[in-house]
Amino acid sequence: MYTIVAASQKGGSGKTTLSGHLAVEAVRQGAGEIALIDTDPQGSLAAWWNARAAPAPHFLKAGLPDLEEALAGLDRMGIRIAVIDTPPAITQSISKVVAHADLVIVPTRPSPHDLRAVGATVDIAERHGKPLIFVVNAATARARITGESAVALSQHGTVAPVTIHHRVDFAASMIDGRTVGEVTPASQSAKEITDLWLYIQERLSRIVRDPALLPDFRPGHLAINSLLASGMDAPSELLAAEPPGHEEPERRSGMERRIAELPRIPERRVFGRRASDLPVFGGWK
Numbered sequence: 689m690y691t692i693v694a695a696s697q698k699g700g701s702g703k704t705t706l707s708g709h710l711a712v713e714a715v716r717q718g719a720g721e722i723a724l725i726d727t728d729p730q731g732s733l734a735a736w737w738n739a740r741a742a743p744a745p746h747f748l749k750a751g752l753p754d755l756e757e758a759l760a761g762l763d764r765m766g767i768r769i770a771v772i773d774t775p776p777a778i779t780q781s782i783s784k785v786v787a788h789a790d791l792v793i794v795p796t797r798p799s800p801h802d803l804r805a806v807g808a809t810v811d812i813a814e815r816h817g818k819p820l821i822f823v824v825n826a827a828t829a830r831a832r833i834t835g836e837s838a839v840a841l842s843q844h845g846t847v848a849p850v851t852i853h854h855r856v857d858f859a860a861s862m863i864d865g866r867t868v869g870e871v872t873p874a875s876q877s878a879k880e881i882t883d884l885w886l887y888i889q890e891r892l893s894r895i896v897r898d899p900a901l902l903p904d905f906r907p908g909h910l911a912i913n914s915l916l917a918s919g920m921d922a923p924s925e926l927l928a929a930e931p932p933g934h935e936e937p938e939r940r941s942g943m944e945r946r947i948a949e950l951p952r953i954p955e956r957r958v959f960g961r962r963a964s965d966l967p968v969f970g971g972w973k
């Protein structure tokens with residue numbers, strides 16, 4: 689069983705929202721049996737799950753003393769991925785949960801307060817030698833601070849190439865125990881969550897070196913794929929694949945359109961490897 693921990697010492701950054709949304713999205717994308725664990729005494733995730741009609745994902749409320757046993761029990765049950773929500777600002781307890789993580793996700797609002805607070809969370813992950821991904825959450829559309837925040841965060845670690853924007857449907861969908869993907873499957877919010885989950889699933893599969901965990905398809909519009917479209921031999925299915933259930937026309941920036949319209953050059957190397965080189969575990973072939 690693999691464990692993803694949502695952690696940030698800053699309150700209200702989106703740990704609970706993203707834990708619930710990512711776990712449900714993992715189920716929707718067929719990533720296997722998924723369990724959500726609430727380790728926050730506030731119990732927000734438990735309240736959400738109690739209001740939920742659908743049986744998946746599995747849910748467990750666990751205190752710190754019983755977390756290890758709970759994880760072992762889920763593993764025995766055949767759970768493939770556990771997503772753990774943590775409380776804010778309690779360094780000791782976050783540290784104990786992070787100790788069990790295969791991957792730590794740090795939701796961060798693009799604000800000076802959130803950015804100042806990330807150092808403590810990064811320290812915890814580093815102390816335990818755990819890989820970490822920042823997710824910029826609740827961003828305002830076209831605000832300059834979003835990009836600036838991503839650059840600032842990138843000084844501390846990997847930043848997810850998918851930004852989650854501030855939209856009321858994230859909060860509204862959770863009132864009755866659902867997610868944006870379940871309430872408004874064709875919305876931009878749902879698309880962002882799908883993209884984010886597929887990115888995280890792929891990262892996790894590389895971190896734990898489990899090729900069986902690689903998602904079947906990747907979103908075609910992520911930043912890296914736009915670069916590949918500039919004339920390199922990317923496998924066509926990587927460029928064209930689009931998650932099912934999102935019927936909206938793809939919205940591209942002017943720059944992305946111009947890049948996509950450039951003539952394709954058959955062979956171009958970046959950092960010594962072709963875009964068509966497929967990643968293999970432990971290196972590139």
Ligand SMILES: Nc1ncnc2c1ncn2[C@@H]1O[C@H](COP(=O)(O)OP(=O)(O)OP(=O)(O)O)[C@@H](O)[C@H]1O
Pocket residue numbers: 698699700701702703704705706728730732774775776825826827852853854855856858859860
């Ligand atoms: N992308 C978003 N768009 C709109 N509202 C959001 C978004 N992400 C989170 N929120 C809202 O912000 C508030 C805080 O989010 P959430 O509870 O997920 O944060 P948290 O990090 O778990 O907080 P805490 O540290 O208190 O546990 C909630 O009301 C939630 O609905």
Ligand SMILES: [Mg+2]
Pocket residue numbers: 703704705728732773774775
């Ligand atoms: Mg919370």
